[in-house]
Amino acid sequence: MRCPFCGNIDTQVKDSRPAEDHVAIRRRRLCPACGGRFTTYERVQLRDLVVIKTNGKREEFDRDKLERSIRISMQKRPVEPERIDQMISGIVRRLESMGDTDIPSKQIGEIVMESLARIDTVAYVRFASVYKNFQAADDFEEFVSELRPPSPDA
Secondary structure, three states, rough: OOOOOOOOOOOOEEEOOOOOOOEEEEEEEEEEOOOOOEEEEEEEEOOOEEEEOOOOEEEEOOHHHHHHHHHHHHHOOOOOOOHHHHHHHHHHHHHOOOOOEEEEEHHHHHHHHHHHHHHOOHHHHHHHHHHHHOOOOOOOOHHHHHHHHOOOOO
């Protein structure tokens, strides 16, 4: 593993342990050249996934990009980090087990929204506002009104 600080390719593993509910291995590494310490994660990848964007462009699936977008929507929400990690791993496993390596971005977005809706409605609305490209307060109002149960006097 290349050292992110000095570029040395000869780094040493100092500690390995299971992480993220045993779906990854966390390794603490040390660079003998510069003394830098860093952490890497090793995960099973069933297949290489390709995301088909709405404009037709194809790009390699990036778990870190998925994780960043979910964590942004979950900021300052009362959800344990381990629960978020489990959700992300579940989404990736679901995508990998779909059978096709080419997955439309729309399908990924729908799966993420479905998962967020089960965990935290505020995070769900936050993610939806970016995913569905809300432009005005009316867009939020319309979306949130669909979440509310109909009132009994209606």
